[in-house]
Amino acid sequence: MFSWQVAENLGIEGLVQVDIPTPLPKPGELLVKVEVAALNYSDLLMINDTYQIKPPKPFTPGQEIAGKVVKVGEGVMFDVGQRVASKVLFGGFAEYAIVRADMVIAVPETIALSSAVTLPVSYTTAMVAFTKVLKVHNNDYVLIHSAAGGLGLAAVQIARYLGVRVLATAGTDDKCRVAKENGAEMAINYLKQNWYHAILEATENKGVDVIFDSVGGKVTQESLKCLAWQGRLLIVGFSSGDLPYIPAHRLLLKNASAIGVYWSHDHNQEMLSSIGKNLVQLCVSGDIQPIIWNYYSFKDLPQALSDLRDRNSFGKLLMKFSEEGAIE
Known part of the structure; x- marks a missing residue:
């Protein structure tokens, strides 16, 4: 072969x-x-x-x-x-x-x-993050970084399906457009704007309830600045190539949490089987595309x-x- x-x-x-x-x-x-x-x-x-x-x-x-x-x-x-x-x-x-x-x-x-x-990797990761690692609620503000990538768009679509308010970052105007077409109510070109200031302005300085961070590095550190009280930072990956330094005092002062998102068929077989069937149905119904x-x-x-x-x-x-x- x-x-x-x-x-x-x-x-x-x-x-x-x-x-x-x-x-x-x-x-x-x-x-x-x-x-x-x-x-x-x-x-x-x-x-x-x-x-x-x-x-x-x-x-x-x-x-x-x-x-x-x-x-x-x-x-x-x-x-x-x-x-x-x-x-x-x-x-x-x-x-x-x-x-x-x-x-x-x-x-x-x-x-x-x-x-x-x-479905087996990108959409599964997004579903695990938003329904198993934590549970998002209607009208939660969820910030998704790198929102036009394969994983990012899966996260945008799953978050939209779950009824949250999706805010997004991406690296070009075209990618911001794609993120909005797939469910983000606001998408920020991080090369043109100070994205965390824009997030704070959009949320009336309250910050976001959940951050889906697959980038790492400096993005993770800056994300803590726009996390809401009792907010949750989901650490999904490190596409920047840099492992982040997380200042613990920023979590402490907001009673916030940083949570790793990782799943394995060796440890989560029943959960993953159920998620796989659910994703197939969402694909059939058109709720994810x-x-x-x-x-x-x-x-x-x-x-x-x-x-x-x-x-x-x-x-x-x-x-x-x-x-x-x-x-x-």
């Missing part, structure tokens, strides 16, 4: 296209023919050996896939030919991928695989990763193998 691998050198430049044997599923696993794979910022971290999961080289990156089951291992309840989407720890940027059965989301015929592939920036062929994966790294996109970037992965 065709696969992209990190072999000797790290980074996008170190990716090599190889032809390797197709793996066989073990008990509790499925072999899925990958129709479409979604890119995530964690892919960039992994190929640079800066992610918490560090596969031994050579390895195939890619953590979010959708396709059809071609083989099943012992004890697996899915059928050959069934359409599925799944998170994988790694191995998604290949013609076939081994998938743990407990990570699989069954995909009905009414959902395009290009939409389903965005994944935004796809572009489709890339298998050979163009390095360009796709470069576009993601350089922030030349909004929404999700997808690598597809077949027309089933395209818009239906």
